[in-house]
Each structure stands twice: as C-alpha cells, then as structure tokens.
Amino acid sequence: MRKIEAIIKPFKLEEVKEALAEIGIKGMTVSEVKGFGRQKGHREIYRGAEYVVDFLPKIKIELVVEADQVDRVVETIIKSARTGKIGDGKIFILPVEEAIRIRTGERGREAI
C-alpha cells in the first residue's frame, strides 16, 4: 500500500477530484493548506499600501492505494492539476505499513 500526498492549486481541486473518481478512486482526504516552494509568496500593491502573502493557499489531497495503482493515480493527478505554470504543486509517495477500518477492524486491502 502507498500513501499519495499531492499539493495542488486550489482551483484545480474539482478537476482532480473528478479525474480521480473517473479512474475509480472512491475516497480521499482534502485539506486547505498554506506554504511555499519555488513559487514564493506575492505582494499586491494597491493605493500605495503593500499587502504581502508569504504562504500561498494550496490544497493537499491524501489517499492510500494499492502499490500497483500508484502510477495511474499519479498520472491522473498530474494530468488534471497541471497548468504548466509555477506553483502547480508536488506529489509525494509514501509506503504504508497497515490500514485498519475502525468500525469493523478490517485490515489491509479491505480497509482502504
């Protein structure tokens, strides 16, 4: 099992969600996060005053899938989240030791 964490642009959430649903991904965790990487914050200057944003709003998607599904999911996320401009985000893949469904106690494949 692998955990896939993707940081994407906020306005891409719907598209990514739909694309993942199309390849049969049934659940995910979505959070509103802030941060920066190569795309630094920005500043807006309006009427002489400066408004600085250091941490940019992003969306983090987390999902756990079987190892053999990883490539498809990653490809789908890239395809749907890409704008080609800076700040499109990143994808991280982590090994998962175990998954357990709290209600039933099921483990492994059954639990994801």
Place this chain on the structure above:
Amino acid sequence: MPQPGIKPLASERSTSRDRIREVDRLVKETFPKGLKRKPLAVVAVGGYGAKELAPFSDVDLLFLHQDLPEKVLSEAVEKVTYALWDRRFEVGYRVCTIEEVLADALRDLSFLTALLSVRHLAGSRQLFEKLLSLFEERIISGRRQEIFLKLKEARQERVNRYGEETYLLEPHLKEGIGGLRDYHFILWVVRILFGLKGLSDMERAGLITREERRSLKQARDFLMKVREELHLLANRREDRLYFEYQPTLAVKLGFGIDPEQATERFMARVYRAMTIVREETEALFDHVEMVFGRSPTERRELMPGLEILSGRIHLSFREQALIDPSYLLKIFLYQAETGLKLHHLTRSFLKERTPLKDFSGFEGRIFTKLLTKPFAYLALKSLRDTGVLLYLLPEFERLLGLTQFDVYHVHPLDEHLFLTVHELSKLRREEPDFWDQVEDEEVLFLAGLLHDVTKGLGRGHARTGAVKAKEIALRLGLTEKQAQDVERLVAHHLLMVETALRRDLTEEKVVTDFARQMGDVGHLTRLYYLTVADSRATGPSAWNEWKAALIRELFLKAAKLLAEGELAKEELRNELLAREEALRNHFGDLIEILPPCYLIHAPLPEIEDELKLVREFQKGQDLFRLKVKRLNGHYRLTIITRDRPGLFADLAGAFALHHLDIRSARIFTFTDGTVLDVFEIAGPYGEIWWPEVEETLNQVLSGKLDLESMVREIKPLVCAIKKPQKTPEIIVNLNNTQSDFFTIVEVFAPDRLGLLYFLAKSLSSWPVDIQRAFISNRADLASDVFYVRTLEGEKLPEEDLPELKTFLERLLSDLCGSEDKTPKRPKTH
C-alpha cells in the same frame, strides 16, 4: 429485570399527563400501607414534580422522613423504586430529613430548583407541608436576590456551553439556549423573586402580556412534544436533536412527506420556539436587573416622547408609535446608535399592539440608516422580537427560523442575515483600509440584510434575490441608482467566492473579466466587504485565513485594474464592453482568448480584419499568416503565429536582415498561445519586395537560419548611416508594481538597425517570456515597452531586477556606441 406480565411503561406512547398519572398511581399503590402513620412522605421533585415527564426522563423522588430507622426506610424505598424500575423508569431518589433537605438545598442550586416544584405523592402530608413552609422561610426569604444571581450565573454557564455553533444545527431541547431549561428558569425566577406560580400569575402581575403567555406556552408545549418523540425514536433519554433524527421527527410530527422540506419546516419551528423562550428569558432577566438596578428611575430625554429610563430606551408617547411609523422606527434607530436595550414596558407594549396604519409612505430611510449604525444587530433583534420587522419587511415572515440544508450554514436564515449586517459593522472597524471606497454604506448594509432574501424559493437565489432586493430598496425610499447598486450586490454575492476559489488568479484574463463585471471600484469594494461578512456570518467552516487570502488576492488585483489599469476610465470600459459585444456576434468564443488591451489597440474594423486572419490561421496548418497593407509611405504588417521562446527577437531579426525599419510594433499573446503582432515598417527605398521577406520569415520561423551571426554581419546601408550621438541617452526602467501579472520593461535608446533584435534576444536569453510589447521609434529614438514574465508565468523576482537592469543597460550602451564603456559585443559599424 422487568417482571413478566408487566408492560414496560416507559417506552410506551403516552401523553406526559397519562404517564404522570400512571407513575403517581404506582407510587401510591406500592407505598407500604403499614408506614402510613409514620413520619414519612414520598415527594415528587424536579421535572416529575412539575409534571413534565418524557418517556425516558428520570423520575425524581424524595423520601422525606423524621428520624426513622434504616430498616423502615429501605423497605419503603425498595417497594416504590422496584416497582418503577420494573416499568423501566430511571428513578433518582434521595432519602432525607427536613434538616438535611434544607442544608443540601443551600449547597446545591440544582437541588434547590428541584424543590421549587414539589408534589406530595404518598405518606405523611403533614411532613410535606412542614417542608414547604420551612423551605420558604429558611431558604427563600431573605435570599431572593442571592438566589437570582446564582441562577443568572448558572444560565450564563449554560449560554457559554450551549451557545457554541454546533448546538445551532443540532439544538439541545433541554439545556440549549431557549430550551426547556430556560422556560424553567423563567418560572423559578418569578417564583423566587415575586412568589408567582406559573404563567397565569405572571400575566396577572403584568410581567408578560396575554400574547406572550400564549406564545410561551405554545413554544414550551411544542418543545415538550418534540422531546417526547425524540426519546421514543432514540429509544433512550436523548435531548439533543441530532441530524440523524431530524427528518424522521419532521415527517412524524406532520411537517410534510418530503423529508428535506419537512425538516426545513420542522427545524424552523424548533428555532422559533426556542427563540421565543430565549427572548422571554432574557427580557425577564433584564427586567429583574432593572428593578434591582442602582438608579432605576434615572431619566434622560432623547427626543420628545423617547427617553432613556433606567438605562433602557423607553417610549412615552405610546399611542403615537402606533400611528406614526417614523416615530416608531426612531426607537430602534436610537437603539442601533446607543446599544441600549428596550425598556420592558416598551417592549411588551410593542409586542402587544399592532400599528394602526399601513407602513406606506413612512420614512424607510430611517431603517436603512439604522442598519449602518454600530449596534444595528441589537436593533434588528428587537425589531424581530417586537414584530415590527414584519411591518417593515413582510418578506422576513418566510425567513424566520428557516433552515438552510447544508453543513456550512449553522444559523437559520433570518439570523444569518442579521449577522451579516453585524459582521459588516465589525469589518468597518477591523479592516478599514478600503472602507472609504464603499461610497454608500446604506447600499452595502441593506444588501447585507437582503442578500439571501429569496433563498429556499428555488434555484438561482442570487438572481431572483436581486430583483426582490431592488424592489425593497425602492420601497424603503432609496434612489433608483442606489436600488440598482443593491440589486447588483445581491446578484453578485456568490461571484467573488466562486472566482477566487475556482479560477486561476494569476491569469490576467480571469481577473480582468471579473473586474469588468464589477465595473467600478465602489461596487467591487462593497462586494468585497459583503463577501467577507456573508462568509463570516455563515459559520466556522465557511471562513478561515486560507479563504480570506484568496478573496483578498482577487479583490486587490481587480481593484488595481479598475483604479489604475486600462479599466480605470469609464469611457474605455464602455468601449471595451461595446466592442466585445460587437465581436462576439461574428467571432463567438474566439474573443475569450483576447486580452482587453488587444481589443482597444486599433479601430474596430482593423480588429475585425485581424481576427478573420486569426480564425484562418487556427483552422489551417500554416507556420504563420501574413497580411501586408500599404499605408501612406510605409507598410502595416500583421503576422499571426504560435508563441515560442525568442519569437519576437526572430521577427525583429528577420526584418533587420532586409534593412527594414520598424517604426512601431504591437505584440499580443492570446491566452491560448496564439501570437498576433502588428508592425509598421518602412523600407530603405520605399518599396519592399514582400515575397522575399516572407521567405526569410519562413526560414527564420522554421529555425533554418543562424540569425544571430547574420544580423551581426549586416552593414547599414549608406542611406541609413547616422552620426552616432556623443552621449547616447539610454534609459532602462523595470517596474514590478504597475501590473499584477507582468514585469514591465521600459527602454529608451537611440534607434539603430538590429537594436530591437538584440534587445528582444537578450530578454529571451535572460530568460524572460515576452508576452506583450509596444514599440515606437520616432525621430531616431526607440521607445520600447515589454510586458514580460518568467517562463513559468510569474512576474520576475524582485531581487533579480537590478541585475537585469544593469545587463540591459550594458547591452544598449554597447549597441549604441557609447564611448565611456568597454563594449562586450563586437560593434557592427
């Protein structure tokens, strides 16, 4: 375990009254006959004492005795409680002497209040009577105020706990604010302070009106009924209306068949009932405090017939308020200004009486002004409580307590609208930076109050609400212009969140389109504040720093375009709009990819010609499309191709190879990557042999020429040789603040052959992406403006600018033959 043959009474459907009768009977029957003459009594206390018993409520009993031995007592307790347990009642009991009862009552407020509603069930009546009189004598009298303050404190604790927003969506029928416990508080307070028993006593004493008594009773009965059904449904003592229970209860209690609609109606009814109980509780507490207040008779006149009495607003020309709506509204206006509550006499008078005249032709502007005052939220609540609101805005009848079926909105609709007004008032203090551009507070606050006015009446409430809001604004006496502004705000009230969260704000087109929809800074600023207030008034999950950052980014970018950019001038905005309309008819979706600066760069017929060419280019497979038009003494060349790095340099280079003089150029990159350039070009001998130029362009664009070395080698024609200036004036300006989407590079330098090529080439090699350029070469002075971005589509980092500036300056002074600098590149002349 229940004994066989005996039905569990608790889970049975029954009215509270029957259930109590049954428990009473059981207690009386099971009370050992042999103990009848002993000093022992069984007393009903608490909810059971007050004859309020839901299916799974505790049956609270007090075994009152006078020094009886343990053995006798346990016999009585066992007999009575076992019989109740067998019927699955939860029994709570105490076994005490009178002294113990009184001591406990002093220590424990909830026990004290449980003793306020006691009933004799079995055993010694004498002992019971003794308890009653001692309780009155030793606990209540002399301690009335003290107990009241304790009750008040206890209520405050409850408010703190149950005032949390989760309790709004899933109210607690008993402990929640406005729940049954509040109703009890009313009874306890009047019992302790004034010795009154029940609502009828209160009405006789003038504490509440007949109407208030009726509505309180109704509210309480309704809440009891819901609680009853809730217990049965949950099959246990559950007093909180969780989501899972709401639809079933709604249908069961006859609010309709469609679960969603029924739930909305049902919950609206619950909220209304709880609002009534809450308001009455608060009014009573306020009344009592006033009575106990330090200066209960202090008076100060606000205006004839309106005064501050005991720190509350008091109406003295009562009858006039019924015939003069403007006068009536002044009460609330003062409230909104001062933050003072209504005097209870004024409140109950207004609740009791209805205005005699229609609310037509009154000063509605008093109301719209009221909305902008610091304590408008309080005034709105008073307007609702007294019912005056509905004379003013009958539309609110439907909205009172209306639930919104989603997890974001934690407040009923009327409350959400009031809170939006409240949040606007808070924003004025907390975020004053842009407030001066709101221009018209009345418009903003009225839109805040009305933005959801048609919600729940079918889809598109922004659209339908806008129409309704305008109608109301006019009715309240706003001007046509103001009413239109209210209408626009309501119509747009979802747009800003949608755009900020769902669209790419680094796209100029997105922000420009939004800004154009806004039209002017005033409307945009009002919408910004309305959007923030609406979100903050919705609930905790609808608003956070994360969303705030996106909304603000959109606001600032759009405001800048409207205040300083090409949208700043109204005539230009109108022209833009008109042109877009005109072009949409012919070119449809094509116009979606055009930046606004393109739309106004030339007269409309020229743009139409160009767009025809764009369409041909997009349909075909050509590398580029060219169109040449001869003008007076020079040529206009329109070229359309796909964007790629270094494109502009290549075009400029190709012209240089032919010794063509670029008089001016306008370079546009459309959002789909199509490039449209318009060059005005003069040939060295007037005529230009275009097929040759076109062939060069073809080779250059397909990458077949080593352009750089070729341009370096060309020699100026004799006729074009100019005397080099001694100290060429070279100016390079880099500006990162003027636009939110591009870094603007501005260059002034003496013109020479190939200058534009080398300039563009250097920019591309930096590397930057030239999205737009405006070139004009007059009287040997080149004045070039480039709109550039990084290859990833951002403005250049601030820290890179000085270096780029030096780089360009050096390049230019090399090219233009400045003598005080060591040239890095070989001179070509």
